[in-house]
Amino acid sequence: MQRLDLDSLCAILGDQVVALPLERGLPPATGLASHTDHLRPGEAFVALAGAHGHGLDHAARAEAAGAAFLISDRPHPRALLVRDAAAALAHLGRHAREQRRGPVVGVTGSVGKTTTKTLLGAATAARTSPGNINTPAALACVLVHAWLVDAPERPLVIELGIDRRGEMATLLELVRPSHGVLTAIAEAHLEGLGDLRDVAREKSLVLHAAPAGRYVGEQAWASLDPALHASSLRIGLGDGLPSGRFDAAQRQLHARLRRPDGGEAHVSLTLPGLGAPLAQAALVALQVALDLGVTPRLAAERVAAARLEPRRLQAHVLGPLTLLDDAYNASPVSMRAALDVLAALPAPRAAVLGDMRELGSRSHDAHAELGALVAAADLAGVWFVGPESRRAFEATTGRHERHHHPDVEALLRDKAGLPRRGSLLIKGSRSIRLDRLVDALLAEHALTVAS
16 A cells, blocks of 8 residues: 655645645655545545635544644645645546556446446446545545555546536546446436536536446436437347346346447346346446456356445335335435335335425426326325425325425424334435434334344
């Protein structure tokens, strides 16, 4: 493992360095972190200016967490003083990217990008960007860590998430992917991105930036600029090459992959989770892995053993109740997919559905459409949560047991009324904090079992 000492940093940053730390004998850093919550002992803390303060305000916390030293554009005894900390961090990220010789895969899309990243990382034994880290500062730290820790040939898979125009171009200038994956185009983050055409235009930049391989999920293909069709590989369940057949009851994916010579490769596997969205992500991971030189059988074994990110259609068996935790985020297309997964689980079925945020002017109609979708579903009951979900509640008709709560706190007070057998889906945008409900139900079950 390489380390970043002050001399090396000065050599890389050049005239961006203003002064060395006043404190001498500081150890070399094992990496960089721009947030104290992500700082590991031995890393350097990069103190950035923010909208509501400066990272140097958290210097004591960084030192207590084991920071080797600081990098800042404001003086501090243990800081390498630079002209602009954000510019210095971006420069270090670009330098780290230049040291890589292996493939760098950028994954984006309106839905499915984190799961696709996770499965692709497993299939190729790659380093992946952790969680849903997407900011330029965080990704620069990921690039530096990969440079210091990994062999330069090891694949790197990075999730590229955006919520406003212009962000993708900034991320791509830093990451410079050799391969690009576009999972889906759907209504998400419309407040910052505009309409669906704007979403497609911004997201498809990852394909234009990827010279060695372009992969497009079925849900994104129709929204793609036709000029990209000839240079991109369409991947989806159903017919074609590559393609796959998914057996939901057995969680089995039977994949037909395209070999580099144009021939076919066939492989089957049991998925590590539920639902067609996971099967679609696995199919993309298998095809990209094959193109990167991994045998289909090995890639399938790795995907089957992959550990998925939590709160993405994660099933918990609580005695007679199957709890489907999809509380990480929500959009119209992911709501529909989650309800489809719920429909294959044991009856009676119910759902707790929170607001779908950041839909802009589409929010009213999208929540009304969600209500109509729920009304047509085979659900014994539904609990809507959040102010925007009031419209979905009003649009829900039929024989359902219906409830609306203004926030998760109100639902937590009434959680005794939730079903305790059958299957229960919990899904909403992250800011609704339905994860608190999931955790409360898991804790309640653990206490019941313990007693």
